[in-house]
Amino acid sequence: MGPIGENEFFFLMQGLKWTVLLAIVGFIGGGIFGILIALLRTSKTKVARRITAGYIGVFQGTPLLMQLFVVYYGVALLGIEVNAWIAVAIAFTLHASAFLGEIWRGSIEAVPKGQTEAANALGLHYVSRMKDVILPQALKISMPATIGFLVQLIKGTSLAAIVGFIELTRAGQIISNQTYRPLLVFGIVGAIYFIICWPLSHAGSGLEKRMAKAAR
Amino acid sequence: MLNSAKDQPTLISLEDVQKWYGAFHALKSISLSVRKGEKIVLCGPSGSGKSTLIRCINALETIEEGKIVVEGQVLDGSTKSIDAIRREVGMVFQSFNLFPHMTVLQNCTLAPMRVRGTSHTDAERLARKYLERVRILDQAEKYPAQLSGGQQQRVAIARALCMEPKVMLFDEPTSALDPEMVKEVLDTMIGLARDGMTMICVTHEMGFARQVADRVIFMASGEIVEEAEPEVFFKSPKHQRTKTFLGEILAHH
DSSP states (O other), rough: OOOOHHHEEEEEEEEHHHHHHHHHHHHHHHHHHHHHHHHHSSSSSSSHHHHHHHHHHHHHHHHHHHHHHHHHHHHHTTTTTOOOHHHHHHHHHHHHHHHHHHHHHHHHHHHHHHHHHHHTTTTTTHHHHHIIIIHHHHHHHHHHHHHEEEEEEEHGGGGGGGTTOOOOHHHHHHHHHHHSHHHHHHHHHHHHHHHHHHHHHHHHHHHHHHHHHHHO | SSSOTTSSEEEEEEEEEEEEETTTTEEEEEEHHHTTTTTEEEEEETTSSSHHHHHHTTSSOOOOOEEETTTTTOOSHHHHHHHHHHHHHHEEEEOOOOOTSHHHHHHHHIIIIIOOOOHHHHHHHHHHHHHTTTTOOGTTTTTTGGHHHHHHHHHHHHHHHHHHHHHEEEETTTTSOHHHHHHHHHHHHHHHHHOEEEEEEEEOOHHHHHHHHHHEEEEETTEEEEEEEEHHHOOOHHHHHHHHHHHHHHOOO
């Protein structure tokens, strides 16, 4: 058995860097497209609602691992050469946009109908009605679920290991293979995930409680 | 009657308006014309179509048949006609519907800035003017949730006034209020009426109807049953349904 020293720890931190970066890219990309999905999903156009419903269905109904595979090899099949980074960023963006889109669709619909009516009666158009009136309230309503999904996404980035990414979990595996101390190594890896995810979950449920109180 | 609206031009006209919700005939051949400066009180049992009627005027509800004209603009379902009409028609709702994430001032400045393109400075000036008028300027920086129901409804009135509408529609503005707050809202509405605003109010406040209405319209089952000046309406209603309704509602007041 080998020791776990500075070098090994540094290696894990390198892995953590990729985990965090992947989660951020997925969350930002997914956030931007997710808003679009949510708006189309709640639009008046039936076709737009149908298409986005299908999109959400596909990404919620298949494993993230498979989505990573399909995008990684699928993009290569199209004859476009992209590095693993871009392929994985695309896959996480697609995945996150479907989930966030569905979460935000629900929150848009949870904003009381009177808000839309008041905006309409004042003559506000769609863009202002959404941007100024509905979305700020919807995003607030969605905060607990959105944070919950972010936590899922952070943990889900470990699947990027499958296409050759050395993120936190994969880095742990490598160190474990070198040192023959799987329990210790994965204990540390688990603790690192926990340190990141737990405060987020905690903040999420705190928000939920505060909102429940405000709604009373 | 506060001032005579008899010689004024017609501002709103409804001709033979029909509305269905599925198989339910919500509005049956409604014809109504409102002159500039007129104050109309609409009353009737719940489900009689009075709210639906005023919500059709600013296209919050669509109609199946008939014609609605506001200030010469025919409401034909096009975005252009809806926009034009909503610019002239303000509305106050039973449940206030203030934007909870905005301050009182922001609630009032949003529409003038977005719809009329008013500058921020001018929109604030306008908002302060109307908040002053509904006597709530001192609360301008607060959020709706920090205000009482009566105060919120007065803000909602100011918010509608900021678009400087030619007509104000009131959809049961005092029904969601605690009794002690009804008066402050009614007083604000009476003030508006005195200043010559054209108003259509769905309300059961018969004292208000007596005081300001030029005409009281009684609706039941989607039809206009009776229509008269308040004196006549309250003293000698013609129809049995009106008598029954008045009997019930006045017993409570």
